[in-house]
Amino acid sequence: MENKFSFGFQPYDDLPFSELYKYLGDSVMIDICTIFVCIFGLVANGIILRLLGFCTKRNPFTTYILNLTVSDFGFLLFLLHINIFVRIRNVLMPSYDLYTDILLNLLLLTHSSCQFLLTFISIDRCVAVFFPDWYCCHRSPNLPTALCAFIWVLLFLLCGIQLILFFTGADEYFDLTVYQYFVIACICLPLMTIATLTLFIKVSFKLQRHQRGKLLIVILLILLFSLLFSFLTNALSIAIYFNVVFDHLLDYMFLCGSLKSSINLLFFLLVGRWKVHRFQENAKVILQRVFKEEEPQHTIQTEL
Template identity: 45%
Template structure:
């Protein structure tokens, strides 16, 4: 089985292993030219690997800063709990991507065997973190949508530790699904487990996230009374939009290649690499969104990230409290 880290989930396709066993040939044969000649695909592979590595460095710094301030320097509320766990998932995904990129670059220059168990380890970790981030964003989108459409019900009937409970449940479910899927694949009990997992994610998460994003967009920009809401809602809306445009392409590419098993290896590998690059951008962009939306444009002095995050999420909490008071007054 191919364990090409940057190819990631394409390496976990059982059909490759079966085809290699039937033909009694080395799986390296189809891509010998790709790995040993300076072809355009190899050059693109090197450039994408380097780009992923560089973007991951900035993403790790940004998400690490968000985790530090939200986890240890600020008082948490139900909303920031979701953001904290999302930053942890993005941090884990970026760590996996950066490690796979380093190993891929080393393998291209023959400093590391192309097929290594380390690739599989980081592939599984990436798959776990990618799914967790996807589930967390789906939960965040639904939570924000309910808070906007039914503000009083969301404020008064929401359990105190609901966010923490949801985040813990998502981590457990994502971990169990990843482990079960890998065990079924390793023992050939159920082939194409990655495909079924991705298909389930697309069927469940994509519609929910799309509908929630549309509702938030309409409520935020097409109703004048909603334009006075906090900046945190705008930040979440942007995060959802970037996720739909940057993260889901990797799922779509993986599903498409399942239905086109005879596609050229170089084209397939390049498509997966582009999908991983988009996913890397998505995991790195959220801290930048928080910074740009939360900063005070009129401030002459440079503000710290802690001040920006406090303004961003404190403003959303204040807006929720004012909204509750106004609704209760009307009643």
């Protein structure tokens, strides 16, 4: 049983040998690129996890970043597993079973959690910039933890229900993954787009140069690049759902997803070292410098 969001794991028996050879060759090249990106992203997100989890003093906002890093790490881990083991097995012995469905549902879970967290992060930064006094005085320090816990519980519950539907055969009639993509495409992406563009305009044209903290710049870069790859990933997912004929849709979707989840550390390092002449600093010092600006961000005064 294969639902529409099984990401197109299909046998290749109906293709002529010449077309099959070319198709698999192109697919393997894209998969190799995705695998290298996933490995890099796992190392990068692992560094952020270690530093934020054990080596850096946390504040309410870093809770969002920590959970986002966990989501990205999980997404890349499941995607790497799919690209290596499931792909090889699919070529040698085409099949679609419960194990594959578990992996794909976990992949969707981590992808969805990334989108929800990025939406909350974009809204949080907008509130911090536009209403700094209210943000400083009235924001609950436990709100990020509560929101992150709610996201994980909800998504794990949906994932478990979807697996039960698959196991009982009811997924042919009722597919929860459709609603997850609907929420991401129609709620999360529009909210994140509005918040990110508003924040970009504010940072570019309203805030004075000395008020543009490094943390704000890092978050804005993460949001802009995440928006780009999220639109591409969701557009390709919708194309797969509606059976649009285009070679390597699945491969390109996985590549876009891996890029989106692998670039955060680069932004932290690049922005954290900007205008700093000590080139021997390690990632811990750079992250501490970036997140140290979280407190001053509360006192940003807007230009009228």
